[in-house]
Amino acid sequence: VQKNTKYTLTIDYHALGFYELILSFAYSPSIFVVIFVFLGFLTAATGVTGWAISRMTTMLQNPPGVKLFSMLVLIVPPAVGGTYLAVLPIFLITALGNYLLNGFFYTNPNTPQVAPFGTLALDTNNLQYNTIGNAITTAEYISARNGRMGTVFCIIGILCWAVSSQLFFPKKETKREREIAKMRTSLAEKEEIWQVVLWKKANFLWVTFVFTIICVLVVELSYWGDFGTYIYVIILFLLVIGEVLALGVEFFLQDAILVAPVLSGFNFASQLVTFGAPDFLTFLLSYFFGVALALFQRIYQNYYLELIGSIFVFFYGLILRTAKKMVPRYISGAAAQKKSDEITADQKEFKKRDVEGVADNGETHESVEPILDYFTGVCGDSMLIYYFPFLVYLLMQYRVQIYLPIAYLIRQSDMVIYMFFQLMMCVFEPIADAFNHFQNEQFHGWKIYEYLVYSRYRFLQRETRWKGMESSLDECIDENLRRVDQMCFSSQFFMMMTFHLNGMVYVVLAFQCWLRSSNPTYNPFSDSAFFIILIYLIACYFILEWVIFQLAVRLKLWKIKHENTAWHMLKKDEDEWDLPGWEDVKG
Numbered sequence: 001v002q003k004n005t006k007y008t009l010t011i012d013y014h015a016l017g018f019y020e021l022i023l024s025f026a027y028s029p030s031i032f033v034v035i036f037v038f039l040g041f042l043t044a045a046t047g048v049t050g051w052a053i054s055r056m057t058t059m060l061q062n063p064p065g066v067k068l069f070s071m072l073v074l075i076v077p078p079a080v081g082g083t084y085l086a087v088l089p090i091f092l093i094t095a096l097g098n099y100l101l102n103g104f105f106y107t108n109p110n111t112p113q114v115a116p117f118g119t120l121a122l123d124t125n126n127l128q129y130n131t132i133g134n135a136i137t138t139a140e141y142i143s144a145r146n147g148r149m150g151t152v153f154c155i156i157g158i159l160c161w162a163v164s165s166q167l168f169f170p171k172k173e174t175k176r177e178r179e180i181a182k183m184r185t186s187l188a189e190k191e192e193i194w195q196v197v198l199w200k201k202a203n204f205l206w207v208t209f210v211f212t213i214i215c216v217l218v219v220e221l222s223y224w225g226d227f228g229t230y231i232y233v234i235i236l237f238l239l240v241i242g243e244v245l246a247l248g249v250e251f252f253l254q255d256a257i258l259v260a261p262v263l264s265g266f267n268f269a270s271q272l273v274t275f276g277a278p279d280f281l282t283f284l285l286s287y288f289f290g291v292a293l294a295l296f297q298r299i300y301q302n303y304y305l306e307l308i309g310s311i312f313v314f315f316y317g318l319i320l321r322t323a324k325k326m327v328p329r330y331i332s333g334a335a336a337q338k339k340s341d342e343i344t345a346d347q348k349e350f351k352k353r354d355v356e357g358v359a360d361n362g363e364t365h366e367s368v369e370p371i372l373d374y375f376t377g378v379c380g381d382s383m384l385i386y387y388f389p390f391l392v393y394l395l396m397q398y399r400v401q402i403y404l405p406i407a408y409l410i411r412q413s414d415m416v417i418y419m420f421f422q423l424m425m426c427v428f429e430p431i432a433d434a435f436n437h438f439q440n441e442q443f444h445g446w447k448i449y450e451y452l453v454y455s456r457y458r459f460l461q462r463e464t465r466w467k468g469m470e471s472s473l474d475e476c477i478d479e480n481l482r483r484v485d486q487m488c489f490s491s492q493f494f495m496m497m498t499f500h501l502n503g504m505v506y507v508v509l510a511f512q513c514w515l516r517s518s519n520p521t522y523n524p525f526s527d528s529a530f531f532i533i534l535i536y537l538i539a540c541y542f543i544l545e546w547v548i549f550q551l552a553v554r555l556k557l558w559k560i561k562h563e564n565t566a567w568h569m570l571k572k573d574e575d576e577w578d579l580p581g582w583e584d585v586k587g
Contacts, residue, residue: 040428047432054442082494097152109396125529147522150513157506164500215269228278264380265504
């Protein structure tokens with residue numbers, strides 16, 4: 001062995017600067033709170049700047065004024081109330097699952113605790129059916145508990161989907177809807193196969209599952225070694241992919257109220273992977289980059305896409321007309337038949353409008369459809385703002401099982417700073433959203449504030465406790481937007497959105513538990529404890545459901561304003577609403 005001692009060892013000590021100390025989380029949480037307040041004001045200033053630009057360049061003769069406090073009263077309480085009304089029972093059933101697996105209902109998320117291995121009932125259950133009765137090693141204990149926590153997440157996620165499917169489809173197909181369907185297609189005559197609500201539920205859940213798998217792939221992308229290097233490019237890439245996927249989900253679901261939670265799930269995954277930034281500064285910059293893109297996108301995206309589309313249609317029509325002029329007349333003799341087909345198509349469309357009761361007057365500048373389309377997407381973003389603190393709690397409480405913070409090299413003590421950041425943004429981001437609404441009023445001429453006031457009035461004057469149980473829909477609105485309009489962007493709307501989103505989130509977390517935190521990779525279907533966990537959580541679900549319903553009744557949650565006199569407004573029997581001579585109506 002050769003020894004080389006001809007070197008000089010020097011150690012240099014130097015004080016870290018403010019920037020390095022911030023990245024090292026060396027300051028107390030109070031310092032970070034001050035920093036986050038400053039960043040919150042910058043977030044609000046971003047919205048104010050956008051509004052000021054539109055205010056100076058608006059073409060409106062009488063631009064609407066800024067009613068900030070009134071707007072916040074309209075948009076914040078429903079979002080906060082609805083989101084946390086869903087998060088509370090989800091937290092409770094998750095804690096019950098943690099009690100079964102780790103022996104504690106709740107522990108301090110900064111220092112999560114688990115019962116000693118071998119002291120709980122499920123610790124003796126083998127991971128494979130063919131090894132039942134064999135002794136279990138400590139490594140198998142750890143792998144079993146981590147993987148089974150993923151099973152808990154998955155089962156609760158599926159239960160959340162079951163709840164949301166009932167909330168999104170609270171009633172059966174009415175007789176009037178069946179009559180309308182019979183006029184559209186003869187298949188509606190076959191009652192044994194025409195089960196619209198069941199088909200819609202199945203289609204909704206299938207599209208949700210596909211998008212959940214896409215979210216899992218997005219999270220897996222964040223483990224790429226160069227993810228931090230190209231994080232801004234990836235954010236733009238996910239934004240473009242999200243728009244393409246939005247077209248697909250809109251085509252498959254055909255209902256804006258069903259599209260909203262599915263797209264929110266993809267947006268959640270796009271925001272979750274920003275935790276994989278190489279340092280805290282990049283995380284903050286990626287957050288503001290995403291916020292700025294969202295504020296810009298809400299204002300200008302549809303406008304410029306429609307402009308580009310109209311230019312494309314113009315040149316396409318020009319080329320088509322030029323080509324027709326160059327074709328000899330004896331070849332283009334089928335033009336008369338084509339014109340006849342176009343007339344028939346127009347008649348069918350008129351018939352559809354007549355059946356639906358939609359009056360098409362050709363005026364769209366005063367319609368509410370653009371407001372509904374815009375605000376539905378905003379509600380998805382608002383829900384994510386208030387949901388993310390709960391997600392950070394999950395990452396702290398189940399750090400080892402979910403493994404994401406470990407993979408992202410985020411220390412447990414540093415997660416508290418991320419929690420403070422999410423809580424502070426819950427205060428300031430709604431202000432940016434409010435000015436974004438005012439900017440839309442300036443740029444597009446929409447009456448967003450007036451519509452929200454009207455929606456709030458309709459929700460307070462509803463005829464049933466659950467707004468979706470009302471049979472009346474505004475048939476002057478496009479069919480795919482009627483149910484969104486019916487829910488009035490109320491706390492009920494946010495609650496059903498949160499339940500469905502949480503189902504997607506929990507299934508994504510379940511995959512992380514199965515793939516990352518257990519060695520060897522955990523397989524829930526070969527686990528001898530799977531059915532025990534399943535039966536336990538289903539029993540907890542039904543008990544919790546009964547308790548929550550009893551509390552809702554006693555606390556008079558969503559009690560209608562005129563409950564004692566509302567009986568005469570409710571439909572007693574569907575037969576009373578049959579239209580005379582309905583079968584003779586012709587388009």
